[in-house]
Structures are given as structure tokens and as C-alpha cells.
Amino acid sequence: MRVNSAVLYSPTASKIILAAKERGLKGADELIIDAIVHVLSRANFDKYNVRLVPIxxxxxxxxxxxxxxxxxxxxxxxxxxxxxxxxxxxxxxKVKDQSTLSAPARTKNMHGAFGIAQKIYPRGDLILIDDVVTTGATVCEAARALNSHGFAVLGSVTACVAQPLR
Structure with a gap:
């Protein structure tokens, strides 16, 4: 699956993500929103009926x-x-916190974790949205769940991309 990210995960990016996620700081939210909007603005969706799907x-x-x-x-x-x-x-x-898991353990942890919300949604070309991608286990599982129900997933956009785990 294609993942597009705004910036590399760094100590500064980590602080921004945690400030938004764990402390609800509006300024940190704005930086993450700006990063994702920037990535989306560079894409050409003219041929698609794009919808955003949050993780x-x-x-x-x-x-x-x-x-x-x-x-x-x-x-x-x-x-x-x-x-x-x-x-x-x-x-x-329930899934484990992935921050301490290896790449294979993350894949195993996320396997079968997502399903489709009960409400029926219009078909479209979907873009998954998340804060950070490390191994891709979460976005791959989300895409699997959506694809298995007939949704077309174009890819994923995240604020940050981390160095891949081994």
C-alpha cells in the first residue's frame, strides 16, 4: 500500500504528536493537520471520488x-x-500498544483488528489518515478490512513516517 507522509519522525515530531494525542494541545493538532493537508494538496484527485477514512x-x-x-x-x-x-x-x-513491539509482532497484533462500521457508506476512493506510520501494520490491516468489503483504498496519508523497525 502506498503511504505518503509529510515529515520524518524525529524527536521534535514525537513531541508534537504526543502533545496533540495525549495532552490535547490545539497548537500541536494544528501542526499535524497542516502536515496532512499539505500532503493531500499535492495530490491530483481529479479522476477519483476521494473520501478520508480516519484510523x-x-x-x-x-x-x-x-x-x-x-x-x-x-x-x-x-x-x-x-x-x-x-x-x-x-x-x-483489543490490541496491544504497538510502541514496544517488533515489526512482526505489530503485524500479528493488528491482524483482524479492524472491521467496517455498521452504517452503510457510499462507495468512493478511500485515503486512510493516521498520525505516524512505522511498519505499516495498522494501515495495511485497515486497508484489508476495507478492501474485503468492496471499498477501494487508494493509499494512506500520515503526518510522520518513522524509520522502519526490523
């Missing part, structure tokens, strides 16, 4: 943070780009 937050993270991080910023990205958001994904089961 959902787990129930425990929604409660802890008081919000659904990526779905919430996706709404702002949609306002700025005029690309509609389709919250088509849902989490089917």
Missing part, C-alpha cells in the same frame, strides 16, 4: 484522552480540503 481510536484511548484523536482532526482536514470523511472503520478487538 479509529480504541475505546480505552477515547475515554483516557476525552476524544478520538485521528477522527477528530480528520474533521478539520475535511473542512480545509473539502474532502468528505467516512468513519468506515471500527476496532473489533
Amino acid at each position: 479509529p481510536s480504541s475505546a480505552i484511548n477515547r475515554r483516557r484522552r476525552g476524544r478520538s484523536f485521528i477522527p477528530d482532526i480528520c474533521d478539520e482536514i475535511s473542512e480545509r480540503t473539502s474532502i468528505p470523511v467516512i468513519p468506515a472503520l471500527r476496532i473489533l478487538r
